[in-house]
Amino acid sequence: MIKLVGFDGDDTLWHSEGFYQSAHDAFEQIVGHYVDLAHLGLRDRLLATERRNIRLFGYGAKGMTLSMLEAAIDITQSRISATDLHRIIAIGKEVLAHPVELLPGIRAAVEAVAEHHHVVLITKGDLFHQEQKVASSGLADLFRRIEIVSEKDERAYRRVLAEFELSPQHFAMVGNSLRSDIAPVVQLGGWGVYMPYHVTWAHEADSDFVDHTSHVAQVDGPSGIAAAIEELQTRAAA
Known part of the structure; x- marks a missing residue:
């Protein structure tokens, strides 16, 4: 699960x-x-x-x-x-x-997922700037933990999972970057919900990741995240 x-x-x-x-x-x-x-x-x-x-x-x-x-x-x-x-x-x-501008419907999407799962925020970048964004977003209360990391790689995800005493198959990551959000998690044995953004930095777009295990569900926007998690839950149970 x-x-x-x-x-x-x-x-x-x-x-x-x-x-x-x-x-x-x-x-x-x-x-x-x-x-x-x-x-x-x-x-x-x-x-x-x-x-x-x-x-x-x-x-x-x-x-x-x-x-x-x-x-x-x-x-x-x-x-x-x-x-x-x-x-x-x-x-x-x-x-x-620049003021923080939330994606439409994202708070409701996180709340829907949080009804059935613990949720954490895992973001990378400048610590001070990311802390400002989290504080200004109005979403901090939804997350059990907030992790600001310098790089999103397998080592970073392993550390987060170790702190929760979870193995990767019990973890799913939601994000817009195959390189940073999806590939490292799936390669560890976890699950991914890929939500492409309309523009992507070339560095993040530089990925040859292909899901050969059906561990990834793709959604068009926040409204599809909760259903995608449940679909992955069904695959995990199978």
């Missing part, structure tokens, strides 16, 4: 990636005053910088901002002005300060 259900935060409970995409658009406008974007592959170069820096800065708006500053200096060969560097910092601050 599935005893514990985890929920992702960004783009599962609340909107997130759209704000980062808007920040990238604003970044392009600034750097576009110095170089020809059409021949530069700016998004790919910024993504490469962000990936390289994840192990140093972690995930989130602060790491994105530092990577944008580094990329801007590199791409413009240090010609970018201090004024425009300050504009890039302001872009990052706007993402950090």
Whole structure:
């Protein structure tokens, strides 16, 4: 039986990636005053910088901002002005300060799952920013535990499950990222409810995961989560 259900935060409970995409658009406008974007592959170069820096800065708006500053200096060969560097910092601050916007119907979805299962929030990113999002979301009271991790991998999920004294087959994870929310859990022997978001960061979209075990159910939105969990429960019982 599935005893514990985890929920992702960004783009599962609340909107997130759209704000980062808007920040990238604003970044392009600034750097576009110095170089020809059409021949530069700016998004790919910024993504490469962000990936390289994840192990140093972690995930989130602060790491994105530092990577944008580094990329801007590199791409413009240090010609970018201090004024425009300050504009890039302001872009990052706007993402950090953006109000939390819940996905429609997500509170009801979590409440429906919580009627039959213990629920936890497992989200990754900058600790301070994620804590702010959780506090502002109005959802904290629904979760038995809130885990903010630096990376969502098998080791992180094993640690959470060990704290609950559960084996993976008793755990299901709900999220929008195959790479971070679904693949590690299923590879451990757990279950996944995949709820794609309309836009995904390229780093999170980089996954070759394929479910060969029928341990994953896909839903179009929050209204389908509770039924998907029960469907996985039926598969688990079988």
